Amino acid sequence: MGEPIELSTAPSRPDRPARPGRSRRPRFSGGSSERTAAGLLLLATLVAITWANSPMSATYDEFWSTEIELAVGSFEAHISLRHLVNDGIMTLFFFAIGLEVKREITLGELTDRSRAMVPVIAAVAGLVVPALFFLAVAGTTEQAHAWGAVISTDTAFLVGALAVIGPKFPARLRIFLLTLAVVDDVGALGAIAIFYSDDIQIWPLLLSIAFLAGVFLVRYLPVGRGPAYAVLSIGAWVAMYASGVHPTLAGVAIALMIPVFPPRRRDVERAVELTTAFRQSPSSEYAAAATRSLRASISENERLQTAYSPYVTYIVLPLFALANAGVRLDAETVGAALGSLLFWGIIAGLVVGKFVGITATTAIVRATGLGTLAPGLTLARVAGGAALSGIGFTISLFIVDIAIDDPLAQAEARFGVLVASAVAFLLAWVVFRVSDRLQPPVPVGGTLARPVDPERDHIRGPVDAPLTLVEYGDFECPFCSRATGSIDHVRSVLGDDLRYVWRHLPLTEVHDHAVDAARAAEAAAKQDAFYEMGQLLFANQDRLEVDDLCGYAEQLGLDPERFLEDFNSTEVANRVTDDALDAEVMDLHSTPTFFIGEKRHKGHYDAATLVEALRASREQSS
Incomplete structure (x- = not known):
């Protein structure tokens, strides 16, 4: 067999990693999975609305208000089932967002500053302008503090809707919107951390930072990284919960501590060697070594995204929608909402603010030469994507829950989010259909630009x-x-x-x-x-x-x-x-x-x- 193969699995750190372009993958795998994710989220929303308006409507709030008690010695904690979902399980959602943000900044679209300039600036406008529209309408009310409900786009609904009603050849628009969504997520998370965390306790916060530092250092452990990540992450979440900072942000902070890197040539070669050794001489020792080597060749960030994304997409988000989208649609609730500045402020922010902010800013950035649109991407298409960005479901409902205490106002705000998302969907459909009719698109990247020439090729x-x-x-x-x-x-x-x-x-x-x-x-x-x-x-x-x-x-x-x-x-x-x-x-x-x-x-x-x-x-x- 030649020289023996050492079975050490300590990660190698070459001076210059090979960074193949293939390591840069799309944020979502494909149109069918996106439609499935959006479909599940929509189904959970419809189930929640149906439940809240059925003859058993009283059981909806009763069920989600059920208290859960956790007691360890003299320590006791009480939390409702809804808050368990919103404060606990949703941490996985924010963890997934954090992983994606870290990857995009390190390896993805945001590494190319010239490509990222337009969507990044448009995303900032898409955060600020909707908030201004909301405050212009509802700034004098007691619920003005809920302006954060209009700043964020629901990425799952966005990409799912784009797959359903998007224009022909939407690839460039899709990348533009996903790049925009990363910045949008960062802004929304920052708003939650700064404006929606009350009575911050310094010592628990410092303890959570210490746990996060431990998460960062786990990368240097030769073995046992999985259990170390789990223990330290739980500690960071508990400490952040005790500090007064919204505990779901622990998920983002933990994700930012997870290393991300492209496949490194030496690691890949090592995995090939061990796999070959196992093929030539099958044994549990070689199998275990090959498995560890294969895992070590892919960054923890990518492995965790692959592992957790299905749970977030198919369980966490539908569960959140089921717990939060149950709005009563009786005449009294709808009438109160239609007469509420809070309701109209949310409509103005999500539908008008997103559309105007993203479209106008893109036009200005392009006209001034600060950035350019990618091949095949027109301002009309950006306008359709801007309209679609008004679907502000998950984080919008999340902020409604933490920013508004009055149950009636919460119902009006939730109804506003649902109506705004539906209107944004219809507006985007109209914009896409009109723009495709007035300016038929040309496929970019799907067809060979230069035919094969025997004299040249x-x-x-x-x-x-x-x-x-x-x-x-x-x-x-x-x-x-x-x-x-x-x-x-x-x-x-x-x-x-x-x-x-x-x-x-x-x-x-x-x-x-x-x-x-x-x-x-x-x-x-x-x-x-x-x-x-x-x-x-x-x-x-x-x-x-x-x-x-x-x-x-x-x-x-x-x-x-x-x-x-x-x-x-x-x-x-x-x-x-x-x-x-x-x-x-x-x-x-x-x-x-x-x-x-x-x-x-x-x-x-x-x-x-x-x-x-x-x-x-x-x-x-x-």
């Missing part, structure tokens, strides 16, 4: 083959390197029926030598050695300095002087730039990205999946 296989596979890749990306094995297998299966094309997408923000490697491949192409150079680049991704590249040219038997001249030529530089600009027009930002024919391939890129997709494309075209 680097093609493996017959130039007139019936099937085409185009890869946008980066020679410094380890996942592109591994994808070459998939490509070789695909070519062996499909033979002369396939032509394979490589195009450059150097991820310059994460790979320092990606452009030089691409230029080296193009310089080698001048001597008919493009793919041969590519193989050497993939095999030596840690050695891509110019001297190394010249050495690979000599190793291939190329003319070294000609290679260096071509490497530094404007023609080669422009060739790489052209591919990168095509990728930018299509809004590609991860590698490897594949096109089947001229249609973008989404999903896995293992050999079996690519072969199936290629064969399916042939059947569809025949």
Whole structure:
């Protein structure tokens, strides 16, 4: 078996982590799951409303007001079932938000300042302007303190509604709105922490900070991280509850202490070694080591998001809606709401304030040159998304519960949130339909921007083959390197029926030598050695300095002087730039990205999946 494999699982910390674009994933997995999540939330809301207006309506408040007593020695705590949901279980929801905020700031859309500028500024306006609209209407009432109920958008309903009524080709708008939602979440959480936490006790607060510091330090433990996270997190929640700060914010604070990083090449290679060892010599020891190594190759942030997101989406949020959306809709309640400035303030804030704030600010930022909209994203589409942002369900109801004590005023506010969310949904539908009719959209990223050109492109296989596979890749990306094995297998299966094309997408923000490697491949192409150079680049991704590249040219038997001249030529530089600009027009930002024919391939890129997709494309075209 060769040298023995040491089974140490202490996390490695390479000086420069490999940051492949594939590590940047969407906030939600796909349209069907988004519709399911929004559907469950809507169903729970309808059940709550039906229950509260049924002949058994009295049992609704009785059930959620049921007191739960916790006693440990002389310590006793009393909490209603509704507050257990709102103050306890909802901590998981805020924990999930915190994880997402941390990931987006560290690895996601918010790392690209130029891309993030417009949605970030629009999100700030989407927090401030609705509050101003609310105060303009209800600022003179006793419930003016509830302005926080109009500042936040419900992300689950937002993406679910976008999947149902969104415009054609909504991908760029979806990313814009999700980036906006991250900032929106941060603002709402800050408002809760600053304006809706009363009678703060300093010593319990300091104790909670100490627990949070412990959570941060857990990353350095070689083993036992899971139990340590659990114990310290519970301690942080209890201490924050005792401090007077709303305890759900403990979930956010804990999430921000959890490390997040892209898959690191050394860790991934280690996992592959241990998995290979287990395959060659199956044993419980190798199985345990491989499992630990696989887990260590993915950050705790991503693992926790994967583990907790289904519970938050399918249990916590519907349970919250069931406990808080039960508004009586009898004539007396509706009449009181329609005559209430609180009700109309919420309508004004969520429906008008969100729409005006986000749309107008986006137009101003674009007009002044402070930021630009991504390809395929128009102001009309942003306006539809701004209207949809008026769906302020979860955090709106949450703030209503903590900001308003009067049960009648709470009912008016909850009714306002429900009505505003419905009106925002209808307004967005109208805006999307009108904008699509007046300005038919052009797909961005779904179709190959530049058709394959045998005179220009680097093609493996017959130039007139019936099937085409185009890869946008980066020679410094380890996942592109591994994808070459998939490509070789695909070519062996499909033979002369396939032509394979490589195009450059150097991820310059994460790979320092990606452009030089691409230029080296193009310089080698001048001597008919493009793919041969590519193989050497993939095999030596840690050695891509110019001297190394010249050495690979000599190793291939190329003319070294000609290679260096071509490497530094404007023609080669422009060739790489052209591919990168095509990728930018299509809004590609991860590698490897594949096109089947001229249609973008989404999903896995293992050999079996690519072969199936290629064969399916042939059947569809025949």
